[in-house]
Amino acid sequence: MSTIDRTDDGGTSRTNRANDRASGSNQEPLLEVSDLQKHFPVNSGLFSSIRFDPDSGTFPFRYDQSSVKAVDGVDFELRPGETLGIVGESGCGKSTLARTILGLEEPTAGDITFDGQPTNEIPEGEFRKRTQMVFQDPQSSLNPRRKVGHIIEDPLEGTDWPRSEPSVRADAEVRTERLGDYTVDATVDGDADLVLDPVDGVATVLLTVRPDGGPDDQAIQTADDVAVELPWGFDATVTVDDTQRTIDVDVSVSASKADLRRERALELLEQVGLKREYYDRHPHEFSGGQRQRINLARALSINPDLVVADEPVSGLDVSVQAQILNLMDDLQEEYGLTYLLISHDLSVVRYVADRVAVMYLGEFVEMAPTEELFTEQYHPYARALLSAVPNPDPDQPGIESVIQGNVPSASDPPRGCRFHTRCPSFILPDGFSTEGYEAYDELLEAVREKELEGSDPDAIVETYLGDIDASASADTATDAAGDGGAIPPAARSDARQAVERALAGDWTAARERLEAHESVCQSVTPALDPAARTGSESAGGTERLTACHLEVTDQGGIREP
Numbered sequence: 001m002s003t004i005d006r007t008d009d010g011g012t013s014r015t016n017r018a019n020d021r022a023s024g025s026n027q028e029p030l031l032e033v034s035d036l037q038k039h040f041p042v043n044s045g046l047f048s049s050i051r052f053d054p055d056s057g058t059f060p061f062r063y064d065q066s067s068v069k070a071v072d073g074v075d076f077e078l079r080p081g082e083t084l085g086i087v088g089e090s091g092c093g094k095s096t097l098a099r100t101i102l103g104l105e106e107p108t109a110g111d112i113t114f115d116g117q118p119t120n121e122i123p124e125g126e127f128r129k130r131t132q133m134v135f136q137d138p139q140s141s142l143n144p145r146r147k148v149g150h151i152i153e154d155p156l157e158g159t160d161w162p163r164s165e166p167s168v169r170a171d172a173e174v175r176t177e178r179l180g181d182y183t184v185d186a187t188v189d190g191d192a193d194l195v196l197d198p199v200d201g202v203a204t205v206l207l208t209v210r211p212d213g214g215p216d217d218q219a220i221q222t223a224d225d226v227a228v229e230l231p232w233g234f235d236a237t238v239t240v241d242d243t244q245r246t247i248d249v250d251v252s253v254s255a256s257k258a259d260l261r262r263e264r265a266l267e268l269l270e271q272v273g274l275k276r277e278y279y280d281r282h283p284h285e286f287s288g289g290q291r292q293r294i295n296l297a298r299a300l301s302i303n304p305d306l307v308v309a310d311e312p313v314s315g316l317d318v319s320v321q322a323q324i325l326n327l328m329d330d331l332q333e334e335y336g337l338t339y340l341l342i343s344h345d346l347s348v349v350r351y352v353a354d355r356v357a358v359m360y361l362g363e364f365v366e367m368a369p370t371e372e373l374f375t376e377q378y379h380p381y382a383r384a385l386l387s388a389v390p391n392p393d394p395d396q397p398g399i400e401s402v403i404q405g406n407v408p409s410a411s412d413p414p415r416g417c418r419f420h421t422r423c424p425s426f427i428l429p430d431g432f433s434t435e436g437y438e439a440y441d442e443l444l445e446a447v448r449e450k451e452l453e454g455s456d457p458d459a460i461v462e463t464y465l466g467d468i469d470a471s472a473s474a475d476t477a478t479d480a481a482g483d484g485g486a487i488p489p490a491a492r493s494d495a496r497q498a499v500e501r502a503l504a505g506d507w508t509a510a511r512e513r514l515e516a517h518e519s520v521c522q523s524v525t526p527a528l529d530p531a532a533r534t535g536s537e538s539a540g541g542t543e544r545l546t547a548c549h550l551e552v553t554d555q556g557g558i559r560e561p
């Protein structure tokens, strides 16, 4: 599988710019996401939600309220001009996170703040103007029946750009060239904001006034001797008062809204490396890379602050991927864009992201500056993921897992650390061998499910834990328990008592007694906290965050499950 090489043309300057951005990390965040959750109900219809349950009392049915926990408690900040990459296996919740941030999905819980304001308090139109999404598949996200120029203009129409606000005062900022003693007075009529975005309610029109033809101002006798340069869409009427040595310039808007949108689309086509003549063509006349350029032009048309790109180069040739990523980088520089970039392809994220968040089953498990994460991963899942390879099958994009076991269901994620069922660094409780703990855990699971068979406690304990000590190797047994057993005596004794309680019908007490010896990986959900190990602080001062009990700080670093 080929990957994008960061050292190709432009790579060095990109790295430097990323460092510059990192050094600006004391800026206020553009986006703050706090404990964000998005759960989808498993059953949406009334009848499909009703489940047979003989334990439900007189009416043996219950309402199934289970849900897919697609995003389940995500926190992060994104600073202006920064690129945060999000990686994780297929189905871990990346797209749902992006869609929820942009308001395309209603959050189940949590807060999203954009430029200091909760997004649910920002008028929808205003938020739409400042955020855009670049979709995964440029083939399907471009309407084949429409001209690309019109496709690029869509967001402009959607946000009613340019907005006509004749009441907005317009200032003409005059640049004069070689005009000596002349005073230039400029007034702007009408909808100056049609052309230039008003800032703080004042539209600014830059115009350059100079003598037309002659080397000095003595040549100015009439308006014909004055040249005025204006932005596209403006006209100027010039009057020269030679006795007072004043040149009056009246500026008016000459273009219609449609003209202005068209001009903006043409400019954008050029900016994304396409020709103005392409305006009238249709999407099928373009290659995949060109279509993604059109997508970018459309996204940028309304000058957004935040662009969320979900698999923006998926399915493109590697060389074209690099061109598109370089273009995104250039546009970021030019427009001061902030990117949230989702990709299953780790080389893509490495190429453009300043920081990377690794996502697993709806949660972030590690977040770090890109190169530091790629150099050393602190979370076992991040480690496993970075040794995985992208799936080369274009019909099945996603990360082909090299991690043992299946991804657990997002509607019933494991307790504690969600990765513990597949974790190669699972923390065994004191005194247990691996085999001993697996047997103990099976007994605990049977008690949770209320599925113990038989009535003799000793026989039941024997069934689950009986041959562990015998089958454990001498080394394992000695190392694990220190007393020759693979299950510590206290746990074995508690198991016996737990089974007795269960047989007496007190399943809760039985479960709690067994849980007293549970691994911390199962009993406690690790928080995404600064890693405890030396060097957890990156060179740029950004903390490396990791949700793993192996990285617990002195202050605790755990949160309630």
Ligand SMILES: Nc1ncnc2c1ncn2[C@@H]1O[C@H](COP(=O)(O)OP(=O)(O)OP(=O)(O)O)[C@@H](O)[C@H]1O
Pocket: 040, 041, 068, 069, 070, 088, 089, 090, 091, 092, 093, 094, 095, 096, 097, 344, 398, 410
């Ligand atoms: N509208 C929905 N209704 C129900 N479940 C959904 C919905 N959208 C997503 N899901 C589920 O939420 C989980 C996360 O899906 P999501 O598409 O966000 O993951 P992803 O990481 O983007 O995956 P991929 O890389 O394959 O696109 C999955 O279990 C998915 O089936």
